[in-house]
Amino acid sequence: MPLAPAPAAVDLSKVKALVCEPSLPIRQGIRLALNNVGIRDIVEATTFLTAHKACQEGDHDFLVLNQEIEANDSTFIMRELRSGALGRDPFILTVMLLSSREEPKVRSVIDCGPDDLLLIPFAPDQLMNRLKVLVERRKPFVVTHDYIGPDRRAAPRPGATSATQFQVPNPVRARGTNLSRDRYDRLKQDSLVAIGVERIKRLAATMDWECNALTVSAREGKMTAESTYRSLFKLEQVATELATRVTKQLGHTTETIDGLVELCRGLKSSPSNVAFSDIEIITQTSRRISGTYTAR
Structure with missing residues (x-):
């Protein structure tokens, strides 16, 4: 019986990251975490307008986005990205940061569609580990009338029909395994x-x-x-x-x-x-x- 092919090695040094975070110490910690896994191509945005513009115009694979920038709710940006109304790739791999454990804010972040979330303060190792997991095992997406994003349900709610799951492309893994841009764009378009x-x-x-x-x-x-x-x-x-x-x-x-x-x-x-x-x-x-x- 032939052996299954080994999974392709992922070279994260090729990955392009966008960090939308107003706090310099937090940005420094994020940069350290990304550097430690090999990511050097990092763009930083420190205001809501520059974050929105960078998401609109950039060609990034990985996004770290604070839930609140200059008292503005950044879940708006995340929803626009996932819906395809903002940016070039609605499947950008995203970790969202939040500074409060309050249920409404946590729920708001979950409901806007990031791949994962981290509570501030966090250690660089935490972000590194989250990214490594997301590169290997990204959750499939589900779609409702007001949500497009990863399926986080352990099981359907009682009486609810099971939502269709969609395997979406992973831009970090694609970039890190030298998947051709044409091939990635076809996968993206199919999704x-x-x-x-x-x-x-x-x-x-x-x-x-x-x-x-x-x-x-x-x-x-x-x-x-x-x-x-x-x-x-x-x-x-x-x-x-x-x-x-x-x-x-x-x-x-x-x-x-x-x-x-x-x-x-x-x-x-x-x-x-x-x-x-x-x-x-x-x-x-x-x-x-x-x-x-x-x-x-």
């Missing part, structure tokens, strides 16, 4: 297409869920201006992203989706006057749209 289709399905299903919630609330006499506004705002957001994605990825026209967006926008301006007949129109329109995309 983008698969994840994009799944995102479209999830967005369409979310529209149905929001419409059902509105209908139930109206029938039970539990509608309030605030709850109606929230639902309409959510529908508008979801439909707007859906229109963008089906145009870009599938080449579809979006008149019906655009009509739903405008309808939600108009009703949202006076949520206390939304009638059950308005909800029925929204629901019927949403069902026509979701019927086209949920079964793809």
Whole structure:
């Protein structure tokens, strides 16, 4: 029986890293950790604007990003990266730093899609070890209507369907094993297409869920201006992203989706006057749209 081929050695000296961290002592510790594993090509960003610009324009494989830069929440940057709205590679390997154990902040970091997180203060060895693990065993990604990132669930929640997992490319490993840029770009494009289709399905299903919630609330006499506004705002957001994605990825026209967006926008301006007949129109329109995309 032939032996399995040995895994390719990873030369981290070829890796390009971006460190978005305002504190000089923390940056020095990160640089030490990266140097210790062979990474020398390191760009530093110390303000929110320079961090955003570096993520947008850089060709980096590994990102260390503080959750808070100049009192700005950097989870916005991470979400934009994962969604493909920012930067060249939504699969950039990322460790996010946070300085608080407070549950809302920890949850916010987890929900924005980094590969791992580290609590400040941390030793350089901790970052080195996290990076080594991520290079060898990156978690597969999952997609929902509001999340794209590593699957951290030990098991599906009771009653929930198991989310499809996607094996995504690892830019650090690719660079460190001399994978050709053309080959990496093909892997990246294949993953983008698969994840994009799944995102479209999830967005369409979310529209149905929001419409059902509105209908139930109206029938039970539990509608309030605030709850109606929230639902309409959510529908508008979801439909707007859906229109963008089906145009870009599938080449579809979006008149019906655009009509739903405008309808939600108009009703949202006076949520206390939304009638059950308005909800029925929204629901019927949403069902026509979701019927086209949920079964793809």
